[in-house]
Amino acid sequence: MNNSLLKYGWVTAVLVVGALQLSQAWDGATLYFGLAALAGFAALPLKRIVPAGLAALAVMVLALTGGFFLARGASPDRDPTWVLLDTVPRLLTAARPAPATPELLVPGLLLIIGVSTGMVLSVTKRGTALFVPALGAATLYVSAALLTTGRADRSGLVALTLVVVLALGWLIIDRRGPVVPPAVLATTLAALTLLAFVLPANGFEPRKLVTPPVTNIAISNPLPQLAAWAAQGETELFRMRGPEVPVRLVTLSRYSGASWEAASRYGPLGVVDAPDLPIGGKFQDASVDLRITGLRGEWLPGVGKPQAVSLSDAMVDPDTGSLVVADGLKAGLNYTVRGVVETPADTDLAEAQVPAAATKYTALPRLPFTLAEYARQATQNARTPYEKAVALEQVVRLNRRPDAEAPVGSSYARLETFLFGAAGESGAGAGTAEQFASAYAVLARAVGLPTRVVVGFQPVPEQNGERIVRAADATAWPEVYFSGWGWVAFDPVSGNGSGPSAASKREVLNRLASTTAKPAPTSLASVPPLVQPTAVRDDRAAVPQAPKGFPYWAFTPVLVLAGLFVARTSRRVRLRAAGPVGAWHEVLDSLQLAGLQPLPSRTVPDVAGEWGEAGARLAVLVDQAAFAPEPVQHENSWRLARQVKKAVRRKASWWRKVVWAIDPRPLFRR
Known part of the structure; x- marks a missing residue:
């Protein structure tokens, strides 16, 4: 009786150590695995009724049934065999340590229950008291090492504990029948321990055996x-x-x-x-x-x-x-x-660099030159990536205000309005955290800083140990990646968010005094050229290049003059088709071009009489066209208008004659 108690106590110690080791592959599963380690003792009363093999089968059937009901929530429409088999790939593609959810606990619990049942039943037989518990302990230990890639026992203390417990069992428990010598047992466990460490260290990862669901x-x-x-x-x-x-x-x-x-x-x-x-x-x-x-x-x-x-x-x-x-x-x-x-720390960031190959976080498709030049001006005195990041935070915040009712959006056009818009323009100098964070991230990318934008919530004061996060706590902030130090948050809205300390930023800004002033956006007469994303590698990429080849922009004045000439010619064609009334409007256009436009109160005959016989005859034709009961066609009205026009042109000054054909004023005369 005393010998049996020693055996069961010994087996319990081995199971508890192995179960606690395996439980480290899950998050918060220690209690579940500790209880599962004792499940094998349920086979003892069954062994008195049926053979040991049937008792073990009964325990495992009950365990598998319970495992199915625990895991079927993840796949409610599949058969029991598929549900149980699917728990293994689910575990291998879960977090490390895996969350203690039912479907992820099932594989570990079934393994412990199986090992526990085998170990408990083995010690009831003579001759296997040492071998089966040692095999079970090695199975649990190696499984834990593989699931945690050796992190569960970095120093090897658990392996040493198992060897000591197993050796004590060999010394204390009755050794009748075939047993494993301590030297062989120690060598085997040492080999298994080494295997458990060497496999993960050489790239063996059981998760690679399963394709993670994407x-x-x-x-x-x-x-x-x-x-x-x-x-x-x-x-x-x-x-x-x-x-x-x-x-x-x-x-x-x-x-x-x-x-x-x-x-x-x-x-x-x-x-x-x-x-x-x-x-x-x-x-x-x-x-x-x-x-x-x-x-x-x-x-x-x-x-x-x-x-x-x-x-x-x-x-x-x-x-x-x-x-x-x-x-x-x-x-x-x-x-x-x-x-x-x-x-x-602030000192870590002061001289930190940024990765050169982080193109995913520096890409700016078809970046407008205005934004690239603005970023270059803002950071022109900065020596390090950190100083650039601090300078841009100050520049984006300067003279701009948060406004919950500002237009949404983070496109280039919206950011240009936010940064450069004139006073009174919707969204100019005002925006939500979306515009502040996006403007910072885009400008930082323009000078080679890897950035991204985070949408989240800032913590609020604690109330009874619990924080209530409300809609007003939602915000966005940019982050910059520094080699060796990871992603660092910046706050272009207030400058007081998490990230570098205010003292560190103040020290940088004091040195970069010129960057605290608002950089002047480049004003161009035409649409600015676009900077391709591959060209944005450093500050020099933001500097506009001198145009090459023929300056086609020189044709702009010629095109404007040609457009005015075509518009004036089109007007004369329409007036000629309008008969005497159109001819009289041609005369009025000539008077306007010569600076002799008559007062609106004067009549047609009164004005036309000043320009000789041609003017008087044209006035009669105009009156007939305007007041005759039936339309009257006069083929010579346009000829008379041209005669009056020549007389008017002779009265004009020389400079009016120069711009006569392209003067736009007649286009606006009703």
Whole structure:
């Protein structure tokens, strides 16, 4: 009896150590795995009724049935076998550590229950007391090492503990029957431990055996919604508990020149693919609990670069960390997000550089020259990328005001109005966080800084341990990537957001005194040339190049003069077709060109009589055309008008004769 208790106690110790090691592959699953480690003892009463093999089968059938009911919520319309088999690829494509959701817990729980049942039943037999528990412990340990890529036991203390516990069992428990010598056992476990470390270190990753599901989701850009949220004011969107860090809704990295675009391909959190730009060298972990109350849409609020989320159906864009839920948010949804927040020091950023190959974050299709030149002027005295970033933050904020009712949009045209618009023009010098963040990101890209725009919420004061995030808390801010330090937030709206300290920015601005003044946008007589995105590599790319070849702009005056001549000629053709009345208007045009325009009160005969017999005869024809009961055709009215016109032209000054054919004044005479 005492020997049996020692055996069961020994097996329990081995199972608990192995289960706790395996539980590290999940987030918050220690209790579940600890209980599963004891499930094998349920086979003992069954063994008194049926053979050990049937007792083990009964326990596993019950475990598989329970696993099916736990996991079928993820695939309610599939058969039990498919549902259980699908839990393995789901686990291998989930976050690391995986959230403790039912469908993701099933593979680990079934593994522990199987190992536990085998170990408990084995010690009831003579001769297998040492071998089966050692095999079970090695299975749990190697599984944990592979699922966590060796991170579950970095120092090897758990492996040493298992070896000691197994060795004590060999020494204390009755050794009748075939046993494994301690040297062989130690060598085997050491080999398994080495295997568990070597495989992940050499690139072996069990997740690569499964193709992670990637979903194409067409989700609109939420930037224009900032104005609507501002109008909703105190409307509650969600509640949160945790550290005071900005809550991120979506990160936008692609800019088309017309708007910012979100990523369209999302996969399970924790997929093998790494982000295109690595996380910085200094960061802190942040975990927040959120409860959705009024927020709608597919975007899932999170913090930093998400590392784990308690929702099994959440997907992520690995490059930006934006989280989505394909079925949309629902009121009452509770979840936990754990993320990494980059925290570089001011001294780290002072001399930091930016990656040269981050074209995705510097692309500016068909950038207008005005924006490129404005960015160049704003940063012309800056020595480092950090100084450029600080200078642009000050320039975008200077003499511009937040306005919740300003026109939405982040196109080149909207940004030019926001930056350069004349007083009184709609949206000039005023905008929501959309325009401030977009203008900063575009100008920064124009001088070679990798940027993106984040839509999110700033933390609000805590109330009873819980923060209430309202619609008015929604905002947007730009981020700049610095090599070795990651993404750093800037605040062109107020300059007081998270990111570099105010003292650091003030020191930079004091040195760059000239950048605090508003740069003058370049005013051009015609449409400015466009800077191609491949040309925006450094400051020199923003400088306009001298035109090459023949200066076609020199033809502009000629085209204007030709246009006026054609317009005047067209008017004379219409007047000639109008008979005597048209001929008289031709005379009036001549008087206007000669500076002899008569007073409106004078009659036709009175004015025409001053220009000889031709004028008097033309006046008679005009009266007949105007007052005769029937239309009268006079073929010689235009000839008489030309005679009067020659007489009038002789009275004109020389300079009026020079511009006679192109003077535009007759075009505006009624």
